[in-house]
Amino acid sequence: MQRDRSLTWRRVDATDLDLTGFQVAIVGGTGGIGRALSRFLASRGARVIVVGQTFRDAEIPGIQFIKADLSLMHESQRAADLLRAETLDLVVFTTGIFAAPQRQETSEGIERDMAVSYLNRLVILRRIAPKLGTGRSAPRIKPRVFVMGYPGTGQIGTLADLNSESSYGAMRAHMNTVAGNETLVLDAAKRYANATFFGLNPGLIKTNIRDNLFGKNSLKSRVTEMLIGLLTPTADTYVRRIAPLLVSPDIEQRSGALFNRRGEAILPSPGLTDEYVQKFMSASEKLVAKADVSLTTR
Numbered sequence: 219m220q221r222d223r224s225l226t227w228r229r230v231d232a233t234d235l236d237l238t239g240f241q242v243a244i245v246g247g248t249g250g251i252g253r254a255l256s257r258f259l260a261s262r263g264a265r266v267i268v269v270g271q272t273f274r275d276a277e278i279p280g281i282q283f284i285k286a287d288l289s290l291m292h293e294s295q296r297a298a299d300l301l302r303a304e305t306l307d308l309v310v311f312t313t314g315i316f317a318a319p320q321r322q323e324t325s326e327g328i329e330r331d332m333a334v335s336y337l338n339r340l341v342i343l344r345r346i347a348p349k350l351g352t353g354r355s356a357p358r359i360k361p362r363v364f365v366m367g368y369p370g371t372g373q374i375g376t377l378a379d380l381n382s383e384s385s386y387g388a389m390r391a392h393m394n395t396v397a398g399n400e401t402l403v404l405d406a407a408k409r410y411a412n413a414t415f416f417g418l419n420p421g422l423i424k425t426n427i428r429d430n431l432f433g434k435n436s437l438k439s440r441v442t443e444m445l446i447g448l449l450t451p452t453a454d455t456y457v458r459r460i461a462p463l464l465v466s467p468d469i470e471q472r473s474g475a476l477f478n479r480r481g482e483a484i485l486p487s488p489g490l491t492d493e494y495v496q497k498f499m500s501a502s503e504k505l506v507a508k509a510d511v512s513l514t515t516r
């Protein structure tokens with residue numbers, strides 16, 4: 219990962235943030251990093267809507283829940299339309315899994331990791347982006363979208379086989395989602411001028427994301443997460459580092475920027491040229507079309 223030294227932003231203490239009146243949606247905000255973020259932003263006064271399968275924060279003031287199985291594109295479309303995009307200041311995508319050792323496919327014919335970690339974001343983003351923040355009365359910033367993934371690491375995916383039909387490997391399938399999420403940011407920054415789009419790379423953090431790869435509560439899973447927990451920051455620490463970035467005025471003119479685990483700007487992956495991004499988007503749209511879901515609102 220290479221730093222982008224042309225972009226810096228002024229750090230403030232996360233506990234000094236006053237987010238009263240801020241309307242936030244965290245897609246994947248029911249668990250892991252997304253959950254830590256939703257709880258923190260709510261503690262600073264934001265109103266937060268989380269999308270996921272299991273709501274764990276009913277007792278926290280300021281957090282509301284939309285239940286959806288985002289492995290399905292038609293569910294993602296429904297969730298997008300429930301988000302009330304006009305009201306939103308900030309959207310963060312954190313939904314994800316890790317590809318399983320054997321290929322899994324959703325009832326819509328899509329490789330499961332692609333569906334959960336990337337394509338639902340494409341559906342939601344495309345449906346909400348044109349309307350984002352248009353109904354706000356006194357906005358402090360342009361509406362912002364942050365896409366969490368693993369950007370800047372040189373992954374470009376296997377363009378000819380995004381659905382892992384020709385051959386399958388857990389890492390290969392997951393790298394399609396990594397490339398997809400970086401591509402999503404680079405494409406959206408060019409596609410929409412009414413909002414700004416950014417990528418977040420949290421680095422390694424102890425969560426449940428590797429359950430699908432190692433098996434939930436398996437010895438391998440517990441040992442791996444214990445080691446990650448010993449060696450890396452917690453989700454709460456990461457969230458306190460990046461929360462000020464999410465609302466910083468200093469990145470307003472830098473749609474398309476990507477940030478590492480410390481919130482420092484990083485350069486995009488060299489292989490993700492404009493031409494490649496366009497091709498990747500077309501291939502992604504074709505895959506979503508399998509589910510007969512529209513990427514635009516009529």
Ligand SMILES: NC(=O)c1ccc[n+]([C@@H]2O[C@H](COP(=O)([O-])OP(=O)(O)OC[C@H]3O[C@@H](n4cnc5c(N)ncnc54)[C@H](OP(=O)(O)O)[C@@H]3O)[C@@H](O)[C@H]2O)c1
Nearest residue numbers: 246248249250251270271272288313314422423425426427
């Ligand atoms: N943790 C790391 O080491 C790491 C490293 C690099 C990048 N990242 C990225 O960081 C982001 C967050 O990861 P995390 O570690 O916080 O993962 P996590 O703890 O596994 O949380 C994933 C979230 O996705 C939701 N989710 C999973 N399957 C879903 C489905 N079918 N429908 C709806 N929601 C679903 C979960 O909600 P429910 O529990 O309600 O199902 C949960 O809110 C991901 O984009 C990941 O790629 C993480």
